[in-house]
Amino acid sequence: MPSRQRPCSRRRMLALALGTSGLIGGTTVTGATRSVSSSEIGGGETNGSIQNDDVDSDGYAAVYEETIDDVVLVAIRGSNDDPGGLGSGFVLENGFVVTNHHVAGDADGVEVQFRDEQWRTGTVVGSDRHSDLAVVEIDDLPEIVSGLSLWEAEPVIGSEVLALGNPLGLDASISQGIVSGIDRSLPSPTGFSIPAAIQTDAPVNPGNSGGPLVTLEGEVLGVVFAGLGQTIGFAISALLADRVVPALIGDGAYDHPYLGVGVLPVGPQVATANDLEEPRGVLITDVEPGGPADGVLESATERETIDGDSVRAGGDVIVAIDGHDIPNEEILSSTLALETSPGETIEIDVVRDGERGTLEVTLSSRPDVDTP
Structure with missing residues (x-):
């Protein structure tokens, strides 16, 4: 299927200015530890597939600083029947927060924390079990937020990616890897598989769910779904999210x-x-x-x-x-x-x-x- 072209955004200009950087192993920047409730099994650390003796992490650091303020921790209020839990999400340029359905889809109350430790209360405006995507609306976003955009071209196997989120409750974390495979089918409790998924060796763990898998141009290539161990993780493709999310915002549902x-x-x-x-x-x-x-x-x-x-x-x-x-x-x-x-x-x-x-x-x- 042909790729679709897109105009050069601010983050794409950032990547062009950075040039090509060497690969490093999964680097993690962590904050305060929080408890986690999740069913996924996380993958282990891995190196990228291309080796460079002159490793330069400045490129990863620049993408991290450009994107991390738009990555959030999603906390679900517990009840007697449901203990709640934590996951990740990210803010789009239109101000809505994207996460997984299995993180926030059925929640009555969603609390969202930003990198600067500010908390906001959000409302789920739409959720889709078939794609495992959900959208949260927040009335008053912090000033640090600028919003991320969804990548509109097909993912390229071997290209570098960064997973951002809150693995094991460790906030504002980053891990590095490559696109290991595309067009994967992910299991779903609906009986239908989630199509067009991205496989990556970037380490993802419980708590990463719903966070962005970004390119070195700082755009969202996928929404992290789960890690299965053995350096295998999966993300729902931005191409699918680009079809589902607008419908969730406008109608609260998406027809597949x-x-x-x-x-x-x-x-x-x-x-x-x-x-x-x-x-x-x-x-x-x-x-x-x-x-x-x-x-x-x-x-x-x-x-x-x-x-x-x-x-x-x-x-x-x-x-x-x-x-x-x-x-x-x-x-x-x-x-x-x-x-x-x-x-x-x-x-x-x-x-x-x-x-x-x-x-x-x-x-x-x-x-x-x-x-x-």
């Missing part, structure tokens, strides 16, 4: 596009069973009755024995959507999430019975789900 199919990756055996030239695309295994794809796309209802294994066969294999190649399930989810909308009619290229053709499907809004 819904195709209504279940799919299976196409490996060599599935490719053989379905007369495909190469193992690429996704095989439709289920079509939701009454859903957008019902009566248009066909699911695999047959079985073929390939190398002694029973393999699904006979349905449609999705290989492209609106001209975007679909090599796997992750790209299918990312393409639907970032390139389509409910009510839009899309062209889907499928292989059926060994023949390639194009079908049209009008997407609907993702159905409501019951979640804890």
Whole structure:
């Protein structure tokens, strides 16, 4: 998918002025220790992938000083049934605070602390379980705040990033790493995955959730989701946040596009069973009755024995959507999430019975789900 260009902002000018700096290991600047309540498992320290004997941390320090005043600690009031907890967030240029749904989405009261130790009370104006994003409104922002902007281009694997937030309750912390992978699918209690996620080796721990993963130009590349240990952390992409957050601010909710199919990756055996030239695309295994794809796309209802294994066969294999190649399930989810909308009619290229053709499907809004 093509990248989108954006004008040169103040922070992009900062990065251009700094030039290229060497890599250092995960550097942490910490303040007072606070207690933490979180379910994530944090990753460990790691070095960047490029080594430089003349390590210069001035570049990281400059980005930190330019952005940290817009990073906040989000404290959730406890109750008899819910102990509350701490997380992170950041202020956008429009003055709203972005964090995770799992940090603040269902909270009646949100307390936000800024770097200068000032506290403010915030109200959740919108929250979305499917993307794990929430938006908090604060009436009286401190003067130190200027606001961060969301990066509008695709993340580049290998590019340097900084994770800012409050790991383990240690406020105003920074850790460094790279973009390790893109188009990851993250687990969600809704039953739908969170698409287009960013993988990073920047150390993130309980308390980092909701904080920004920023570029060396000081713009938000992603919203930290969780760390899974072994130098693997994840962030919700700014590209997805750029679609969801404005809707949360304006309407309190976001409608995700819904195709209504279940799919299976196409490996060599599935490719053989379905007369495909190469193992690429996704095989439709289920079509939701009454859903957008019902009566248009066909699911695999047959079985073929390939190398002694029973393999699904006979349905449609999705290989492209609106001209975007679909090599796997992750790209299918990312393409639907970032390139389509409910009510839009899309062209889907499928292989059926060994023949390639194009079908049209009008997407609907993702159905409501019951979640804890």
